[in-house]
Amino acid sequence: MKxxxxxxxxxxACACAGPRPAAEESSGDRAIARAxxxxxxxxxxxxxxxxxxxxxxxxxRVCGLVEQICELSQRxxxxxxxxxxxxxxxxxxxxGEQRCRRxxxxxxxxxxxxxx
Amino acid sequence: xxxALILVFVGASxxxxxxxxxxxxxxxxxxxxxxxxxxxxxxxxxxxxLQDLVSRPVPAGVAPQDARAVLQDTYARLANVALxxxxxxxxLHSADAGLQLGEAQDVFAxxxxxxxxxxLEALGRDAExxxxxEAAQAIAEALxxxxxxxxxxx
Numbered sequence: 323m324k325x326x327x328x329x330x331x332x333x334x335a336c337a338c339a340g341p342r343p344a345a346e347e348s349s350g351d352r353a354i355a356r357a358x359x360x361x362x363x364x365x366x367x368x369x370x371x372x373x374x375x376x377x378x379x380x381x382x383r384v385c386g387l388v389e390q391i392c393e394l395s396q397r398x399x400x401x402x403x404x405x406x407x408x409x410x411x412x413x414x415x416x417x418g419e420q421r422c423r424r425x426x427x428x429x430x431x432x433x434x435x436x437x438x
Numbered sequence: 439x440x441x442a443l444i445l446v447f448v449g450a451s452x453x454x455x456x457x458x459x460x461x462x463x464x465x466x467x468x469x470x471x472x473x474x475x476x477x478x479x480x481x482x483x484x485x486x487x488l489q490d491l492v493s494r495p496v497p498a499g500v501a502p503q504d505a506r507a508v509l510q511d512t513y514a515r516l517a518n519v520a521l522x523x524x525x526x527x528x529x530l531h532s533a534d535a536g537l538q539l540g541e542a543q544d545v546f547a548x549x550x551x552x553x554x555x556x557x558l559e560a561l562g563r564d565a566e567x568x569x570x571x572e573a574a575q576a577i578a579e580a581l582x583x584x585x586x587x588x589x590x591x592x
Binding site: 387388405 | 548552555556559564565567568569571572574575576578579581582585586
């Protein structure tokens with residue numbers, strides 16, 4: 323991702339270069355300048371998006387929460403296991419396990435949480 | 439570690455020299471001392487220290503959300519100490535006291551709900567315990583969503 327960001331910076335810097343002296347300006351130059359300005363703005367927006375997407379996830383927090391969610395699911399299912407005749411507890415156990423799976427699936431690839 | 443971070447954060451936001459800062463300092467020392475007592479196995483004195491902390495009046499200068507954070511964290515720890523001492527009724531009492539201070543979608547509420555569940559389970563109130571665990575899980579899941587957004591992962 324870094325080369326892409328560097329390239330975008332360089333392109334944006336070129337596009338944002340200062341105006342030429344008024345004597346040299348023609349209507350063609352002005353049209354080119356406008357187009358370059360628009361391109362620079364567009365690249366700036368792209369750059370902001372890329373920077374936002376590159377913010378690293380807080381892996382210890384993410385992994386801690388996933389671990390907590392799955393531990394709670396185990397506790398619910400342990401209770402359900404002691405009361406097999408209770409459909410409400412069975413449903414809660416299933417819902418808890420689903421939450422645990424869903425949470426694990428949401429862990430970003432950058433985080434390698436240890437599954438217990 | 440989490441308690442220390444909370445206390446440092448709250449203390450920093452209060453400035454120096456006020457009764458509020460003194461309260462935060464005392465809370466920090468009580469938790470640090472409770473750490474040592476817990477490690478040495480003296481759970482009773484650790485619990486007494488924490489109980490003393492939550493029994494003191496909160497100085498006027500402490501923002502309500504900061505007071506809630508410090509007290510709920512302490513009540514959760516009290517519940518944990520009580521569970522370790524085999525006193526689930528005391529643990530339930532501490533968790534309830536913490537939750538009575540107000541509930542938000544935060545780590546304090548999730549922690550108190552989980553300890554409440556453990557206390558209820560130890561008291562044989564399984565169905566109620568499962569509901570508490572589920573409530574704690576729902577908060578943790580919401581916190582996970584926040585963590586993924588805050589961390590830039592969408």
